Amino acid sequence: MTAEPGWERALVIGSGIGGLATARVLAEHFSRVTVVDKDQVSTEGAPRPGVPQARHVHGLLGKGAEVLEGLFPGLRAELETLGAVCFDHGQGVCTYTPHGPVPRARVGRPIQVFTRELLESRIRRRVAAIPSVQVMGGVRVTGLRTDSSGRRVVGVSAIRLPSTPSPASEDVLPADLVVDASGRFSVLPQWLEAIGYPQPRDRVVNAGLAYSTCLFDGPDEDWRGIYHVNSAPHLPRGAYAIRTESGQWLVTLFGAAGDHPPVKLDGFSRFAQSLNNPELKKIVDGGNLVAGVHHYARTENRLREYHRLPRWPERLVVLGDAVCAFNPIYGQGMTVASLEAVALGAQLTRSRTGAETRPEGRLFQQRLPWITAGPWLLSTNEDQLWQAHMNGHRARLSARALHWYMNKLLDATITDPQVYRAFLNVFHMVRRPTHLARPSVLLRTLTST
Template sequence: MSTGRAVVIGAGTAGLVAARVLAGHFEAVTVIERDTLPNTPTPRSGVPQGHHVHGLLALGAEVLECFFPGLRAELAEAGAPVWDWGEGLCAVLPKGTPPPVPMGMPIQAFSRPLLEHVLRRRVAALEPVTLRDGLAVTGLRTAGPGSVTGVRVMGAEGEDEIAADLVVDASGRSSHLPRWLAGLGLPSPRTTTVDARIGYASRTYLYPEGQSRPPWMGLLEPLRAPDFHKGCYAIQIENNTLHVTLHGAGGTPLPHGDDDFLAYAQTLRGPIAETIAVLPPASPVRRYARTVNRKTAYHRLPRWPEGLIALGDSVCTFNPAYGQGMTVAALEARLLEQMLRSKRTRTPLDEQSFQKRLARITAFSWLMATTPDRAWEQSQPTWHVKAANAFMDRLIDTVPHDPRLYTTFSRLFHMTAGPLALADPRLLSRVLIGPRPGRNPRTPTA
């Protein structure tokens, strides 16, 4: 039963998927975006990380396909390749590179602007949805400290108010929600940050006609404290393009231009340097350093206003190196759908309960991102952080020698399996024993 009006702040991935859900439950859904939205799949200023490699985990792809049937085919028609993670990934790990293993885990590679363009077009076509760009939300419209009734906005025509029965903050890392809640007399929520001081430098390369391509679809060389402070992630995406992001942890200086980009790549152990050395660049080098993990504990506030929820990076942001953000946003939208469907007719959404359940969704992804990142922080890590990293290091060191463990870890990484997948005594014993001697992992090639 569709009733009332909803407002979504932010037209990024989280906001668009939330709008898709709300369109099935509200008579009108207004998506408000500060940027002027492009009509083509091009980066925009409000998403500076859009210039860098993005990954959609397998679970996230499944959820988005449910919300947007035919999405994978539409992206493929736009040139986004689909490949099996186990067969198409070259993972240059500290103790070697796993050989190709069919996993039945389809992955699709695309640029962030292409995904947002397709999602935005799909959402804008929904009858209840209106996209309003070039409009900044300046505050909440309220009917007392316990109730949000819309938003205040500022655009080219001046200030205005938009009434709503539900406001969704999906404005991302730049969210002003803590300040707005303080204006309602609510206490400041606790914020936790973990900063590995990781930076990115990215650019794209073209495959000229007739140019041979590497045998891999994706190349991953991860960071690991304290020894591996440089890495990369490269994927083949739409428009016959190779998208390359070089990583540096712990404040490692990043390249700025053509010569030092290749020089940086040549310091890595994998084949990225010899791959890009023969390709013409299709973009300048772009850098990004806002990679701090940040979690805001809205779920612990003793009071929460009616008519307001927050999701996506507005609540919990992850180091983008782990590729979790878009998938977690999709899972949060699925939670919203479940709660809206389960509510009794004319009974409002329990907003505080939503924030508590959302916190449970983000808990495991937060642990997966912050455990290795804490090892880069200058302060002495606690014993349990040391123990967790020691276990993960042993696991990753064993992966090149054990196809079954590689498959299990990949499913854990892509969130299609939970942490209990590693509780299998046979797999656990393999991790504890560590890499088997006498097995030489393959050497990666371009």
């Protein structure tokens, strides 16, 4: 493509799912796109410290699968040839609600499960193959660089982390657009402050939840996943399990309000048994442990309100977990990050075609709540109840009312496949949360026995 003068080089900080999807989109608008990551990233899908969450079950929602397929045509088929089977969610996932198991039956919602490492490595491979994109590992960004007016970001400062023990050196990487996709632990608020801009306010809703994950060689079954739902405030424990592309079982146990699964192997099976889930028991007690335990406890919902800042430097964008990180049990992060990357591309296209003035980062940030508001509502409503429970308060009436309805709806999923389908469509983000308030769903939920 021919880039416009002054808009030739883009730099993306972070090569997780959000950063890679963004690089793919930016390659349509810039003649050079550089993705930097502090990890030595490879296209082989090896574990790396920058994404410790990759050890845990990562479900890609239906919407996210659609978006990534649009960005990387043939991805689904490619993952399938590598062992990640596509199946129907209703048939292939054993779902346990607080009211009992949902009968397994076809619901028409396709799903594909795989490890996060496989997904990321295949996407990285495709992004790295785009001639105008360079993916550089071992580069840690340390701050933003501005022009002499201080109003425009013109690049970043970065330390190249040596793979040999020679001293690290600091460099300036120039760019016409900088995108921060450095994840949940982004330090952009501090970088902004260092160049004279205000820090955003953080909204945090914390369910006090932690994950513990093990990998098993296990039984060959006609199902490929388990979702054991927890429920505030009396059922803090739950689980996910998936049959990975290599045929092994990745089992994630979770517990809210501080009722955490063990950090060591000792107790893992006991915690799983406490769920009284026969399918889970088959894997954990009937299978052979291959790896684990991996533990993760930074799961709070955190929204950085960049969209409310009175001042924002030109040529800077932030997306993915760096803006809005969700409690992972709702499985929304990769989908939301991909949607945001696509929205950035759409904004750049509108400005190229003259339908809109040049996309200033500020406008992009102000529009992000259009994408994050629905997922934020879904993941923080239940979590407000956990947070209130931990603090010894009652949650707000609106949160309790929504929880009551969702609980009733989960109960109805057991007897009514149409309600289950509606629930899954919202869970997979192919429908908005308001879909669950449609008269047909409402009536079936309230009258189910």
